[in-house]
Amino acid sequence: MTTPKTIAEWMLEELKQETILSQEVVAHEISLLFGEEFTYTNANGELGIDERVLREFRSLTENKVVSVRGERFWRLK
Numbered sequence: 001m002t003t004p005k006t007i008a009e010w011m012l013e014e015l016k017q018e019t020i021l022s023q024e025v026v027a028h029e030i031s032l033l034f035g036e037e038f039t040y041t042n043a044n045g046e047l048g049i050d051e052r053v054l055r056e057f058r059s060l061t062e063n064k065v066v067s068v069r070g071e072r073f074w075r076l077k
């Protein structure tokens with residue numbers, strides 16, 4: 001069964017392989033791989049990642065990852 005935690009773990013593994021993780025790209029991949037219930041469309045019409053997944057991701061990466069908000073990606077510290 002897919003849970004927000006399993007998706008967050010997948011995101012962390014992707015980040016380790018790629019060194020940066022684009023929020024836009026990963027939102028589309030989550031939708032395709034895990035289902036639309038883990039994403040949403042924001043007011044600008046862009047696909048976003050469900051807050052439950054983001055909460056788990058922050059929990060897993062608290063002191064390991066930096067969010068670059070203006071550029072909309074994460075990178076390893």
